[in-house]
Amino acid sequence: MTTIFISRSASGVSLSLPFSDPIWRKPQAASRFQSLLSTGEPADIVVVGGGIMGLSTALHAARLGMSVQVLDAGEIGQGASGLNGGQVIPGLKYDPEWLLEHFGQERGETLVNFAASTADAVFELIRDERLAVPFVRNGWIQAAHTEMALKAAANRDRQWRARGADVSLLSAAEIGSMTGARGYLGGWLDLRAGVIDPLAYTSELARVATAAGVRIAEHHKVTRLGKTAGTWRVSTENGAELQAKAVVLATNAYTDGLVPGLARSIVPLHSFQIATAPLPPDLAATILPEGQAVSDSRRILVYYRKSPDGRLVLGGRGRMALPTGAGDWAHLERALLRLYPALSGITIEKRWFGRVAMTPDHLPHIHEPEPGLVAVAGCQGRGVGLMTALGGRIATYLSNGDARQLPFPLSPIRPIPFHAFRQVGVAATIAWYRLLDALEH
Numbered sequence: 001m002t003t004i005f006i007s008r009s010a011s012g013v014s015l016s017l018p019f020s021d022p023i024w025r026k027p028q029a030a031s032r033f034q035s036l037l038s039t040g041e042p043a044d045i046v047v048v049g050g051g052i053m054g055l056s057t058a059l060h061a062a063r064l065g066m067s068v069q070v071l072d073a074g075e076i077g078q079g080a081s082g083l084n085g086g087q088v089i090p091g092l093k094y095d096p097e098w099l100l101e102h103f104g105q106e107r108g109e110t111l112v113n114f115a116a117s118t119a120d121a122v123f124e125l126i127r128d129e130r131l132a133v134p135f136v137r138n139g140w141i142q143a144a145h146t147e148m149a150l151k152a153a154a155n156r157d158r159q160w161r162a163r164g165a166d167v168s169l170l171s172a173a174e175i176g177s178m179t180g181a182r183g184y185l186g187g188w189l190d191l192r193a194g195v196i197d198p199l200a201y202t203s204e205l206a207r208v209a210t211a212a213g214v215r216i217a218e219h220h221k222v223t224r225l226g227k228t229a230g231t232w233r234v235s236t237e238n239g240a241e242l243q244a245k246a247v248v249l250a251t252n253a254y255t256d257g258l259v260p261g262l263a264r265s266i267v268p269l270h271s272f273q274i275a276t277a278p279l280p281p282d283l284a285a286t287i288l289p290e291g292q293a294v295s296d297s298r299r300i301l302v303y304y305r306k307s308p309d310g311r312l313v314l315g316g317r318g319r320m321a322l323p324t325g326a327g328d329w330a331h332l333e334r335a336l337l338r339l340y341p342a343l344s345g346i347t348i349e350k351r352w353f354g355r356v357a358m359t360p361d362h363l364p365h366i367h368e369p370e371p372g373l374v375a376v377a378g379c380q381g382r383g384v385g386l387m388t389a390l391g392g393r394i395a396t397y398l399s400n401g402d403a404r405q406l407p408f409p410l411s412p413i414r415p416i417p418f419h420a421f422r423q424v425g426v427a428a429t430i431a432w433y434r435l436l437d438a439l440e441h
């Protein structure tokens with residue numbers, strides 16, 4: 001039997017845009033990755049997409065003795081992995097009791113344990129592989145601005161505390177002194193979490209993966225996947241043809257038409273970020289003095305942290321269409337001043353955005369539409385930890401075929417009905433949520 005998948009759209013990868021100027025920079029001496037297996041030599045695995053998911057899978061697979069080729073359409077770190085806020089937060093959108101109730105005892109426990117482990121996966125990798133990644137592991141604050149959010153925080157705290165997690169509730173005074181921000185009634189501190197430089201992390205993953213034997217080729221957009229007599233044939237835009245026993249599709253929010261239905265099974269949203277100029281010392285001493293990451297409890301939430309060079313970096317949902325100018329980040333500047341009026345007048349030096357993949361059930365999905373073709377999609381904005389941890393599990397699955405150790409069951413690809421109208425629907429929902437958030441303010 002012969003299977004052929006051809007990429008129908010180039011829209012999945014739109015990485016270098018004039019209005020996207022991220023704060024994170026690769027070191028001048030960062031490697032370029034141009035290593036391709038020779039065509040006659042089949043790889044155990046070809047990984048399509050060199051973000052955290054693809055690179056973690058590749059590194060773990062190489063450690064398990066497999067030969068791995070990673071192909072990326074752009075440069076390493078040009079997808080969400082090198083653009084994100086660098087908040088390393090454990091957990092899923094759902095709390096432990098919800099997971100147990102909806103997935104049953106066995107699968108639920110697996111999910112809760114996996115969710116609890118995802119931040120550890122990042123910090124252990126940094127430690128064990130000696131990655132040159134600036135990080136602070138001093139926790140993540142979920143800040144509550146309503147009584148209802150405070151109740152949800154107390155409920156979450158009770159559930160994780162019962163499982164021995166290093167978490168605690170914060171009073172209004174405590175959160176005020178830890179964040180320096182206005183308007184919070186209290187919050188929740190999860191000390192398992194921290195912040196990293198995401199581009200350094202992604203670049204370093206690529207470096208250690210290469211040292212472990214993985215071949216990585218940038219600027220190799222995969223345009224066609226075919227299978228003949230049990231071997232996958234992978235073709236790239238620039239004419240390379242590779243063979244592999246298995247293919248992992250790690251293209252997440254930048255997924256295009258390579259595997260039928262996959263792009264329509266997720267909603268790619270834009271997350272926008274701004275970074276101030278380095279804060280003057282008097283303000284730096286009052287804003288996040290201990291270096292935690294923060295997300296607030298609004299429906300359209302903002303998340304923020306300080307960067308290693310002392311800027312305040314704040315992000316949140318952005319418009320669905322591509323930005324056309326600095327005005328498209330104005331809502332984030334307003335949020336910044338609502339939280340920190342003392343920053344009035346500070347220069348916003350950087351503005352950028354990237355894509356996040358949402359799934360209808362807010363959980364990552366693992367698919368295997370054909371034997372030996374594994375696709376992972378959906379990260380809900382917590383992909384730094386999730387994708388790092390999931391990469392290890394996918395590599396193990398490919399080495400021993402045991403799907404039981406995957407935290408999420410293999411599921412069929414389910415295109416979302418009326419996907420073509422998603423932009424209208426998402427834009428309307430965002431506008432409605434912003435109005436509700438404003439009324440609660």
Ligand SMILES: Cc1cc2nc3c(=O)[nH]c(=O)nc-3n(C[C@H](O)[C@H](O)[C@H](O)COP(=O)(O)OP(=O)(O)OC[C@H]3O[C@@H](n4cnc5c(N)ncnc54)[C@H](O)[C@@H]3O)c2cc1C
Pocket residue numbers: 007012013048049050051052053054071072073074075077078079080081082083084085086087088089220221222223250251252253254255256258271272273315353354355356379380381382383384385386387
């Ligand atoms: C602005 C922003 C802020 C975020 N903040 C946080 C945060 O603070 N904490 C957190 O945990 N998560 C955050 N996220 C989410 C997180 O960044 C992602 O979940 C994670 O990086 C996804 O990693 P990935 O490897 O799956 O995908 P990506 O890093 O997006 O990698 C996909 C890769 O696939 C490549 N590709 C696509 N199509 C092809 C093709 N046909 N051929 C070859 N290559 C292809 C792309 O070039 C890209 O490099 C944020 C995301 C964004 C955009």
